[in-house]
Amino acid sequence: MINISGLYKSFSHQEVLKDINLDIAQGEILAILGESGAGKSVLLQHLIGLLKPDKGMIKIQEKDISLFKEKDWLSLRKKIGYLFQDGALYDFMTVFENVAFPLKEHTKLSDEVISAKVEEVLKTVDLQNVEEKYPSELSGGMRKRAALARAVILDSGFLFCDEPTSGLDPIRSREIMDLIKNISRKFNTTTVITSHDMKNSFRIADKLAIIRDGELVAKGTAQELKFINDVFVKEFLK
Amino acid sequence: MNRSNHSFSFLGQFFRHAAEGLAGLGNALFFLGSVIKNIARGKIRFGEVIKQINEQGMQSVVVIALTSLASGVVLALQGYVTMSRFGAKEKVASLVALSLVRELGPVFSSLVFSGKAGARMTAELGAMNVNNQITATRVMGVDPIEFLVVPRMVACFLVLPILVVFSEVIGIMGGYLIGVTDANMPGAFYINQTLRSLDYVDFFSGFIKTFFFAILISWTCCYQGFMTTGGSLGVGKYTTKAVALAYILVVVSNTILTKIILTFWG
Ligand SMILES: Nc1ncnc2c1ncn2[C@@H]1O[C@H](COP(=O)(O)OP(=O)(O)O)[C@@H](O)[C@H]1O
Ligand SMILES: [Mg+2]
Numbered sequence: 201m202i203n204i205s206g207l208y209k210s211f212s213h214q215e216v217l218k219d220i221n222l223d224i225a226q227g228e229i230l231a232i233l234g235e236s237g238a239g240k241s242v243l244l245q246h247l248i249g250l251l252k253p254d255k256g257m258i259k260i261q262e263k264d265i266s267l268f269k270e271k272d273w274l275s276l277r278k279k280i281g282y283l284f285q286d287g288a289l290y291d292f293m294t295v296f297e298n299v300a301f302p303l304k305e306h307t308k309l310s311d312e313v314i315s316a317k318v319e320e321v322l323k324t325v326d327l328q329n330v331e332e333k334y335p336s337e338l339s340g341g342m343r344k345r346a347a348l349a350r351a352v353i354l355d356s357g358f359l360f361c362d363e364p365t366s367g368l369d370p371i372r373s374r375e376i377m378d379l380i381k382n383i384s385r386k387f388n389t390t391t392v393i394t395s396h397d398m399k400n401s402f403r404i405a406d407k408l409a410i411i412r413d414g415e416l417v418a419k420g421t422a423q424e425l426k427f428i429n430d431v432f433v434k435e436f437l438k
Numbered sequence: 439m440n441r442s443n444h445s446f447s448f449l450g451q452f453f454r455h456a457a458e459g460l461a462g463l464g465n466a467l468f469f470l471g472s473v474i475k476n477i478a479r480g481k482i483r484f485g486e487v488i489k490q491i492n493e494q495g496m497q498s499v500v501v502i503a504l505t506s507l508a509s510g511v512v513l514a515l516q517g518y519v520t521m522s523r524f525g526a527k528e529k530v531a532s533l534v535a536l537s538l539v540r541e542l543g544p545v546f547s548s549l550v551f552s553g554k555a556g557a558r559m560t561a562e563l564g565a566m567n568v569n570n571q572i573t574a575t576r577v578m579g580v581d582p583i584e585f586l587v588v589p590r591m592v593a594c595f596l597v598l599p600i601l602v603v604f605s606e607v608i609g610i611m612g613g614y615l616i617g618v619t620d621a622n623m624p625g626a627f628y629i630n631q632t633l634r635s636l637d638y639v640d641f642f643s644g645f646i647k648t649f650f651f652a653i654l655i656s657w658t659c660c661y662q663g664f665m666t667t668g669g670s671l672g673v674g675k676y677t678t679k680a681v682a683l684a685y686i687l688v689v690v691s692n693t694i695l696t697k698i699i700l701t702f703w704g
Contacts, residue, residue, distance in 0.1 A: 248577055277579040288574035291565070305580050350578075 201226050202247065202358075202390065207256035209242060209414075216242050217414045220256070224407075229384050229391040231401035233436070234411035240394035241362055243411070247392065248282055248360060249273040260358070278306050281351030281389070283361040287343040289335040289350070295322070296331035299349045306354060321349045324386065325379060341372040348379065352387050359389040365397045373397060377404050398437065410436060469661050472583045473591055481584045482592055490593030494555040498601060502550050506605035509542055510534055510612025517613075518621050530621060531628045532635035534613030539636060540644045543606040545692055548651040551598055552684035556659040559590050560680035563663025564673040572664065587660045594656035599648045606644075643699045650695060654687040 207220040216239045224230050232240045245251045246258060249268055258265050260276070268276065289298045299318045303309055309317070322328065325345040335343055344364060351359060361380060365373035377393075377400040384391040395401045401408060402422045409419040410433060418425055418433045425437065476482075517533040563586060566572050575582040610632060617628040662680035666672050 250573065250577070274576075274579045274581065277577055280577070282574070282577045284570045284574055286569060288570035290571055290574075291569070292562075302578050305578065 201259075201261055202392075203257070203259040204246075205257050207243075207246065207258065208254045209239075209246070209251065210254055215414055217246075220411075220414075220416050222409060222416065222419065224390060224392060226390055227384075227388055228406045229381060229393070229404060230407045230409060231405035232392065232394045232409050232411060233396065233398065233401055234394075235396060235436075238411045239414040240411055244360055244362055244392060244394050248277060248280055278302075278354060279356050280358040280360065281354065281356045283344070283347055283351045283359070283364055285363045285366055287335065287347035289343060289347055291335050294332050294334055295327070295338070295346050298335070298346060299353055302350060302354045317353065318349075321353050322346075324383065325349045340367050341376065344368070344376055345379065348376075348383065352383055352389065355387055357389055359384060359387070359391045361391070361393045363394055363396075365395060365400060373400055377401070380404065412436075466657070466661050469583075469587075469664065470657055473587055473657075473660075476581070476584045476588050477592070481581075481588065483585070483589050486585075486589035487592050487596075490589045491597045493558070494551075494590075494593055495597045495601065497558060498547075498551045498554040499604070501554060502547050502601050502605050503608050505546050505550050506538070506543060506609035507612040509546060510538060510609035510614075511616055513537055513542075513609075514613040514616035515620065518616065527621065528623070528627075528631065530617055531613065531623075531631035534617075535610055535632045535636050536640055538606050538609040538613075539640050541696070543609060544602050544644045544648045544651065545688065547602045547605040548598065548648065548655060548688045549685060551594075551601065552655050552659070552681055552688065555594070556655045556684050557677050557681050559594075559656065559659040560663040560666070560677045561673055563587075563590075563660060564666030564676050565670075567664060567666045568669050568672060582664075587664070590660055591653070591656040595649065595652045598652040598655070599645065602645065602648045639703055643703050646699065647692060647695045650691055651688050654691060655684045658683045658687060 202222075202224040204220055204222040207217055208215070209217040220243060222230075232243060234240050242251060246253060247260070247265075249265060249270075253266050256266070263276070265273075265276070289295075290301070293301065296318055299321060300314050303314045303317060307314075318331070322331065325348050327342060327345050327349065330338060330342065330346070335346065338346065348361075348364075351361075359380070364376050364380060368376060377397070380391065380393065381404040383389070393401065393405065405422070407419065407421055408425055410417050410425075412432055417430060418428050420428070425433065428434075513534045514530055517530045518527055521527045521529050521533065563572070566586070572582045572586070575585055614625065614628050614632075617623045618625050659680045662676045662683070666676040668675065
């Protein structure tokens with residue numbers, strides 16, 4: 201459960217987010233859509249405390265995170281999986297070590313249990329026989345899937361993905377978006393995706409939100425959005 | 439009119455650079471503060487420290503050995519010529535040992551170390567930063583200072599002094615080679631001269647500086663890595679900057695430390 205109300209954010213003189221109000225229900229997949237530079241990533245970064253709101257409130261599971269200090273964040277972030285645009289896997293670790301990292305850091309599980317869990321998650325993201333490879337030896341799509349495995353291995357409850365399809369061809373884009381949907385359902389996560397990939401977002405998301413120049417111009421299910429009478433939204437959805 | 443405008447903008451630029459420099463120093467001190475806080479709380483990953491000691495040591499040991507061997511050889515060659523003029527050629531062993539142990543071993547090894555292991559620290563952390571791996575560490579609920587910086591700095595603090603002692607031994611061996619071949623001294627005499635001329639004060643007055651250099655080098659290089667932006671170009675830029683800064687810090691702090699040490703221990 202995430203509630204955003206009256207969120208404002210500026211960088212020097214540029215207003216990047218203006219009065220964002222958005223509720224995200226437990227277990228829901230929300231896609232935040234918008235053109236490049238609209239403010240999607242900035243919004244997502246507020247949800248993991250990489251940026252602080254100038255004004256407004258963000259609640260995650262009833263806790264007001266705008267008041268959080270870095271120390272509070274370090275513990276809340278164990279409950280959040282975050283998929284970076286380029287994966288951001290450690291390049292000095294193998295795929296196995298990367299995916300096992302959150303478990304090693306935050307649980308006291310034995311090595312056998314960790315191995316079994318990593319293997320299972322890697323199977324879920326359809327990555328096999330690459331445990332001992334380094335990220336630089338993988339293709340872009342494989343890196344994203346490994347990063348996705350790392351993001352959900354703690355069974356975190358929240359999954360945030362920044363532009364999961366960027367840099368991928370249409371087939372890989374479709375695959376990774378389907379995978380995000382399957383994983384979200386399997387791990388029952390509340391999932392937020394930013395994307396400019398209209399087609400796949402409409403296919404997998406329960407709700408969509410459209411941002412233009414830092415303003416939320418439309419939100420709802422795919423059905424609801426089709427009936428919104430706004431020139432920009434109509435143009436955007438074409 | 440134009441000229442006053444120029445000088446005005448020059449002054450403006452000067453003050454802006456000065457302000458940026460001060461802010462940068464503040465951030466760098468804050469960075470060091472977080473490192474110290476982690477160490478004080480015992481948050482040291484010993485496995486990572488061992489790995490780093492290995493990497494940093496392995497990386498610089500060959501070049502340090504070469505540098506100090508060459509320094510020892512050159513010191514002995516030059517020393518033999520100059521000491522002969524004063525009719526004190528048997529003092530060559532002392533000259534070599536004292537120069538290496540009091541000054542050249544710590545300083546040369548630290549400079550070489552900055553260029554090898556220091557550059558690597560900045561390049562590694564810088565590349566991780568531009569690929570979001572440092573942000574990813576925070577997002578996974580792990581303090582990147584504790585995970586990435588503390589092991590590098592602790593390892594440097596432990597490994598640089600070892601490298602310095604090693605370099606001093608190698609340098610003295612270089613001097614020995616010249617002493618027994620070029621200068622025709624008996625080997626036992628050369629070694630005896632070396633040991634007799636070295637006081638523990640000589641050794642420690644150089645050795646102590648090593649710990650300061652270790653902190654300055656690893657602090658600068660890790661901090662510049664964390665500051666790196668601008669993709670692979672940025673990694674190159676910040677790495678060069680870090681090494682240049684480390685050189686300057688070693689050389690400048692060495693003069694200050696030498697003055698202080700000589701005042702108390704001359
Ligand atoms: N850390 C930052 N500092 C200054 N400006 C930023 C920062 N992050 C993003 N911006 C600006 O905010 C705007 C929105 O960026 P972003 O959220 O990344 O867009 P997108 O919707 O493509 O993800 C852009 O104009 C960008 O330049
Ligand atoms: Mg973006």
